[in-house]
Amino acid sequence: MSELEKKVKQKLLDTRDSTTLKVRVDDTDLMQVVHFKNYLMYFDQGFVSFMDGIIQGVSNCVEKGIVFPVKRIEIIYENSAKFGDNVLIETRVKEIGKKSITFLHDLYRESDRALLAKVESVRLAMDWNTKQLLNVIEFFANYV
């Protein structure tokens, strides 16, 4: 691994991202708490925020045809968020493989910092036009 790649890897592992979003009415369901599928959208926003810090805009990547499909997710639900809550999402990298990168996301209710959910997600980087997977470190080396 080159010096640049080591530096990139270290930067990714050292980055801590923290972002907040408001629960919307349509995020809730008849149990009057957020439907469990919507936590995926919350930590997806954590990913977007993390990436915005590193590469100045996931949406720019998407425009260039680079996308980040999710390969695997594990969520443990601890508490429920409801309408009116703000959700705090803390995101960091757990490990970086050749073709994948594993994130950890902790979701909290902002008001009392109650843990809502713990998430581990594995993502790939892919050229959307060719459907080829990218080497993750090489991809980030273009930006960091």
Added chain:
Amino acid sequence: MSELEKKVKQKLLDTRDSTTLKVRVDDTDLMQVVHFKNYLMYFDQGFVSFMDGIIQGVSNCVEKGIVFPVKRIEIIYENSAKFGDNVLIETRVKEIGKKSITFLHDLYRESDRALLAKVESVRLAMDWNTKQLLNVIEFFANYV
């Protein structure tokens, strides 16, 4: 207007489509009824079903790069659907313009045929690659 175009227009105006779908847990919100935005998705399924009857698959159109953006919607909400309900969607064409087609959708709770909502929606036909609007009658003439 050619004979073919008259025939196409008449066929569209005469078609009545009826389709049913089940309310999902995640369609509901904290009021324990379907969130009002989801009725748009219900009548969108009415549109898809209508078109499947005419052109054998909206998804085929989409693959060929023809899409049907919505230009205008009006919805009047009469009753609420809840989890466990089946929603019956009746779709017909109200009028056909050069570049637009107006649909009427009546949404019913299937069990007691209570009217849930009345919808009027105006759609365009567009070549997704060139972003050019298509002449609606000409578009359908390829299929009918």
Added chain:
Amino acid sequence: MSELEKKVKQKLLDTRDSTTLKVRVDDTDLMQVVHFKNYLMYFDQGFVSFMDGIIQGVSNCVEKGIVFPVKRIEIIYENSAKFGDNVLIETRVKEIGKKSITFLHDLYRESDRALLAKVESVRLAMDWNTKQLLNVIEFFANYV
């Protein structure tokens, strides 16, 4: 109409609310722009923001069992938002009836202030437990 009610009505008619939100990946669809149903969720956030300015928290109302069902919506779509865009939502009251209140929402792409959609929405105020409609002015008079 009492002095208080006139004052409440005037305050509602004079209020201008403006709020912004970020388009999420899952708001888009295969046309690579925001799915038309999601504009309902955007202007719903405009309503929430407007109400937060007047009554310090729609979510508090919801907890007390007061909800705001939508009776009628009209949307005219002018342009499309995409991932990476911020949507600016400007909300004001058009008119106030006995049992309903009509809002106007203009949705803009924040970067170039292109108009995305114009919305007119009629809402009711309802006691969720009794399902009784509330007199709108009286409801607001408790807060203003």
Added chain:
Amino acid sequence: MSELEKKVKQKLLDTRDSTTLKVRVDDTDLMQVVHFKNYLMYFDQGFVSFMDGIIQGVSNCVEKGIVFPVKRIEIIYENSAKFGDNVLIETRVKEIGKKSITFLHDLYRESDRALLAKVESVRLAMDWNTKQLLNVIEFFANYV
């Protein structure tokens, strides 16, 4: 464990449920395939279908105030579904604890039976009014 409880447990472990649903336009995102959060809604439909076979209607339970919160999910994504696809969901029980029940869901594209995703989900049974967890076997013993 009583004879009844053994019978209930065996019935749950022996049941195989299979249900199909159509991908909707609004399930897709800008990658033109189903957004990863929507697979949660697909296997949630698998759960609903499984339960409908056992207890004649999850929605009836919900009306009686019994809900089934999700405690943990793991998903491995293998392929992407797109608009026009039908998704086949096969659901079975992996194991039954005192307060939890673990489901396995395999999601397939119906046309070519390509595996889309493998899901393991842990659910609880809860009295929504008291927020008390129910003993899973006892709960099902009322129905089987």
